[in-house]
Amino acid sequence: KKEKENPLDQITKGQAETKQDDNILKPITNEYEVLYIKPLAGVYRVLRKQIGDQIDAFNSNLTNALDTRKKKRTYFLDVLNSDLIQFKHATSDSYIIKDPYKLLDVDKKAKLIGSYKYIVSAIEKDITSAENGVEYYDKMTKLYKTQ
16 A cells, blocks of 8 residues: 655655756657757857856946046036135035035136036936837847746
């Protein structure tokens, strides 16, 4: 008389209910198929790894470029605001005069406005770059989605 195996024994022993075969080449018995499909599987693995590496490199390059541009803009803003430092309170970040920009001469005002416009266009360019990066990731996700 055979004892019926308890399903919990299966879990505690780490056995699968149905054994799954990971070898995709096992059903191939034809020598021709083995000669061509096995190298093709290797090429597939290499290409998949290279595509993953390319996507990771693109991600880090885009992130680094956007971070670098942001740091440059922040530094540029600090330089621009240096003309207004003389109107700031020594212990706080607030201005002593309500609108210190009015006290600057015409040339400095024009320079500041032009520089601020440049910064706005640079920010818009960064937003476009980030949106293009998101579009690229969406395309790659759809193209290489695991089926």
